[in-house]
Amino acid sequence: xxxxSESDYAEWDELRARVIGLGENSAQKSYYPELVExxxxxxxxxxxxxxxxxxxxxxxxxxxxxADANDxxxxxxxxxxxxxxxRDIHEVLPEALLRSIDPLLAGEGMRLVxxxxxxxxxxxxxxxxxxxxxxxxxxxxVIGRDITERKRTAKLLEDHRRQLEFEVExxxxxxxxxxxxxxxxxxxxxxxxxxxxxxxxxPLNSIIGFSGVMLQxxxxxxxxxxxxxxxxxxxxxxxxxxxxxxxxNYSRIEQxxxxxxxxxxxxxxxxxxxxxxxxxxAKRRGLVLTERICDECPVIYxxxxxxxxxxxNLIENGLKYSSAGGVTVHxxxxxxGGIVVKVIDxxxxxxxSDIDIIWHEFRQLPRxxxxxxxxxxxxxxxxxxxxxxxGAELTVESQVGVGSTFTFRVPNLEExxxxxxxxxxxxxxx
Amino acid sequence: xxxxxVQEMRKFVAPEFVFGVDARGLAGRYTANFGAKKVLxxxxxxxCEAGWTDAVMASLADAGIETTLYTDxxxxxxxxxxxxxxxxxxxxxxxxxxxxxxxxxxxxxxGICVVVSNGGDIxxxxxxxxxxxxxxxxxxxxxxxxTAADVSQFCIITDEHRDVKIALVSKALxxxxxxxxxxxxxxxxxxxxxxxxxxALVHAVEAFSSNASWEITDLCALRAIExxxxxxxxxxDDPLSIESRTGMALASLEAGLAFSNASLGATHAMAHAxxxxxxxPHGECNALLLEHVLNFNLxxxxxxxxxxxxxxxxxxxxxxxxxxxxxxxxxxxLFRHGIGVVDSLSSLGVTRADLxxxxxxxMGDACMVTNPRRPQQEDIEAIYEAAF
Numbered sequence: 026x027x028x029x030s031e032s033d034y035a036e037w038d039e040l041r042a043r044v045i046g047l048g049e050n051s052a053q054k055s056y057y058p059e060l061v062e063x064x065x066x067x068x069x070x071x072x073x074x075x076x077x078x079x080x081x082x083x084x085x086x087x088x089x090x091x092a093d094a095n096d097x098x099x100x101x102x103x104x105x106x107x108x109x110x111x112r113d114i115h116e117v118l119p120e121a122l123l124r125s126i127d128p129l130l131a132g133e134g135m136r137l138v139x140x141x142x143x144x145x146x147x148x149x150x151x152x153x154x155x156x157x158x159x160x161x162x163x164x165x166x167v168i169g170r171d172i173t174e175r176k177r178t179a180k181l182l183e184d185h186r187r188q189l190e191f192e193v194e195x196x197x198x199x200x201x202x203x204x205x206x207x208x209x210x211x212x213x214x215x216x217x218x219x220x221x222x223x224x225x226x227x228p229l230n231s232i233i234g235f236s237g238v239m240l241q242x243x244x245x246x247x248x249x250x251x252x253x254x255x256x257x258x259x260x261x262x263x264x265x266x267x268x269x270x271x272x273x274n275y276s277r278i279e280q281x282x283x284x285x286x287x288x289x290x291x292x293x294x295x296x297x298x299x300x301x302x303x304x305x306x307a308k309r310r311g312l313v314l315t316e317r318i319c320d321e322c323p324v325i326y327x328x329x330x331x332x333x334x335x336x337x338n339l340i341e342n343g344l345k346y347s348s349a350g351g352v353t354v355h356x357x358x359x360x361x362g363g364i365v366v367k368v369i370d371x372x373x374x375x376x377x378s379d380i381d382i383i384w385h386e387f388r389q390l391p392r393x394x395x396x397x398x399x400x401x402x403x404x405x406x407x408x409x410x411x412x413x414x415x416g417a418e419l420t421v422e423s424q425v426g427v428g429s430t431f432t433f434r435v436p437n438l439e440e441x442x443x444x445x446x447x448x449x450x451x452x453x454x455x
Numbered sequence: 456x457x458x459x460x461v462q463e464m465r466k467f468v469a470p471e472f473v474f475g476v477d478a479r480g481l482a483g484r485y486t487a488n489f490g491a492k493k494v495l496x497x498x499x500x501x502x503c504e505a506g507w508t509d510a511v512m513a514s515l516a517d518a519g520i521e522t523t524l525y526t527d528x529x530x531x532x533x534x535x536x537x538x539x540x541x542x543x544x545x546x547x548x549x550x551x552x553x554x555x556x557x558x559x560x561x562x563x564x565x566g567i568c569v570v571v572s573n574g575g576d577i578x579x580x581x582x583x584x585x586x587x588x589x590x591x592x593x594x595x596x597x598x599x600x601x602t603a604a605d606v607s608q609f610c611i612i613t614d615e616h617r618d619v620k621i622a623l624v625s626k627a628l629x630x631x632x633x634x635x636x637x638x639x640x641x642x643x644x645x646x647x648x649x650x651x652x653x654x655a656l657v658h659a660v661e662a663f664s665s666n667a668s669w670e671i672t673d674l675c676a677l678r679a680i681e682x683x684x685x686x687x688x689x690x691x692d693d694p695l696s697i698e699s700r701t702g703m704a705l706a707s708l709e710a711g712l713a714f715s716n717a718s719l720g721a722t723h724a725m726a727h728a729x730x731x732x733x734x735x736p737h738g739e740c741n742a743l744l745l746e747h748v749l750n751f752n753l754x755x756x757x758x759x760x761x762x763x764x765x766x767x768x769x770x771x772x773x774x775x776x777x778x779x780x781x782x783x784x785x786x787x788x789l790f791r792h793g794i795g796v797v798d799s800l801s802s803l804g805v806t807r808a809d810l811x812x813x814x815x816x817x818m819g820d821a822c823m824v825t826n827p828r829r830p831q832q833e834d835i836e837a838i839y840e841a842a843f
Contacts, residue, residue, distance in 0.1 A: 038824075
């Protein structure tokens with residue numbers, strides 16, 4: 026059994042001090058620490074509320090009195106800080122706004138958003154109000170936000186929009202006028218070109234005709250030198266006639282007068298004929314023109330004249346731009362009953378940056394070194410228009426220094442069918 | 456005996472208390488004034504049967520307060536009963552506790568309150584001044600006269616795992632309001648009236664004996680001793696007498712104020728050891744031990760304090776300057792026998808083999824530190840032996 030010493034009893038003395046209420050926790054029989062914490066929390070909350078620029082009012086549903094309000098509310102409503110609480114809301118807010126809020130206070134509806142002017146000078150506020158229950162009481166919290174800046178911005182935006190609309194209208198009118206002028210100018214130009222071409226062809230036919238007659242010896246014998254010079258007159262006349270025909274053709278297209286004249290024909294035959302027409306020209310240029318045409322080419326329904334014209338343009342172009350080698354023409358059926366023709370040349374090729382300009386009127390790529398300029402740059406432009414007119418597709422792939430391949434896909438339009446993209450106002454239209 | 460320094464700081468803590476018939480009816484008003492809307496009412500089945508719990512709950516209902524009743528409280532309340540009560544409190548969102556009953560429901564209510572505000576297990580707060588956070592509001596309506604838990608800073612809970620009663624001593628345990636209504640005492644059976652009445656007497660004698668007593672606690676203690684000797688027997692004779700019951704209620708209150716502020720001594724330390732180990736009734740253990748503890752303590756009293764004590768007990772002294780310690784313990788012995796508490800420790804089932812362990816436990820009890828004479832463990836064993 027352990028005997029207690031004086032030092033053991035010292036512990037008892039220390040314990041005794043605590044028993045009689047002088048220990049460190051014994052001054053704590055109160056809720057003060059909790060109260061202090063709650064007060065601090067309330068102060069934080071108050072500071073938050075008062076720092077908010079929006080006006081905030083808490084209105085008791087029971088008697089319509091203001092239960093709480095923040096600094097912004099007191100400032101805007103012109104009531105000294107602290108004097109708002111307890112006041113009847115009807116003394117504080119303008120009548121028009123109260124007409125919106127009163128039903129809410131009467132328990133009709135849960136929330137509302139309205140606009141109102143408050144304070145002096147009057148400032149526009151967006152008012153939102155809704156029911157909130159806390160601490161066993163029922164309240165409506167009213168929040169007002171100054172929307173002066175928002176309104177100003179909205180007005181600026183509206184003014185700007187109107188200004189833009191006006192500007193667009195003005196520009197559109199100016200453009201329409203320009204378009205009319207341009208159309209008129211184009212018409213004048215086309216009429217002029219057609220007329221001039223026609224006027225030029227008459228004397229030119231005489232030049233070609235009579236020089237031809239003379240070359241055949243019908244006008245008597247000529248010296249060798251006279252025949253050589255007369256041949257030059259005849260060739261130049263023919264060349265000039267080609268150019269004039271090309272211009273005439275283009276001006277017709279420009280005027281929108283491409284007439285499509287469809288019939289059924291063997292696609293291979295048309296290709297073969299076009300190649301045949303240019304064999305002489307190839308030979309003249311010292312080039313080789315070869316063909317590889319499908320054995321059983323389909324019979325297609327399209328405009329054979331347009332197809333021939335596009336093909337001769339493409340082959341001629343190939344010949345023009347090839348200084349050696351030649352042009353190869355492939356024709357194959359496509360999987361939808363049409364025909365695909367590829368015209369492959371061994372020319373200089375087209376740089377990727379130039380590939381778009383070849384389709385433009387009066388634009389030509391530089392010719393091979395040493396070659397003379399031929400034509401006036403309408404061939405591909407006309408071909409593209411003609412292809413479009415018969416629903417065909419014309420594309421090009423090219424590699425500089427190797428050559429170009431033009432692909433011409435001619436669809437089988439089938440008898441009675443309309444061209445794609447052209448819908449008439451017929452029974453099919455609803 | 457510890458010599459009290461005249462410079463020593465002292466304090467006196469008492470709750471607000473309302474004393475008088477019908478005070479129980481104020482439960483609603485007081486609880487509402489604490490701002491509580493939902494309360495946990497802690498009581499026990501016996502008190503419920505007597506009807507006092509319903510009366511208090513009706514008062515709470517009249518004040519618009521929702522109540523949750525918790526009555527899973529046994530005599531010498533167990534720690535798990537306090538923990539369960541705290542769960543009930545939280546589950547029902549209570550904001551205050553109202554205790555209706557004797558020492559057991561009131562101590563259990565205190566335990567619940569400590570756990571509610573401090574968290575953790577109630578056993579963690581064993582000892583002196585170990586409760587950092589105040590309790591939620593606690594209103595006590597005592598229905599016995601003796602325990603005085605309604606005004607004291609003590610809370611006794613049984614640690615059922617170790618079989619010991621632990622003491623929580625803290626100013627935080629003083630309830631907020633005691634509503635002391637003598638009318639609630641009339642339903643007490645005779646043995647309970649006797650045991651609780653003797654408990655009040657032991658509180659008063661031990662507070663007077665305490666080495667932490669001072670003028671204010673002495674005032675209460677001596678008045679309480681007089682009161683018990685004057686009114687306990689009449690209560691036994693006429694249980695329905697409001698006058699006698701009021702006398703005992705006042706004596707119990709005075710004893711409570713005295714011991715709550717001066718603390719107790721060896722009698723309580725030893726009774727706690729018995730109660731924990733053998734689950735014996737607290738008031739009876741105290742009563743059996745007190746005369747023997749006084750035999751040990753009285754020799755260190757000043758002659759003047761022995762005379763004061765003897766006079767309060769109604770011992771006739773003719774202008775004497777001292778009194779024999781024997782006279783005082785004999786008076787106590789006869790008094791308890793007079794009201795029918797005639798047991799000894801052995802008749803309560805204690806064996807001699809229990810005594811060393813009981814003495815060791817008692818030496819570690821917080822009440823022991825204010826015993827006027829500092830004992831060795833063998834002294835405590837000798838006292839148990841004397842009461843055997």
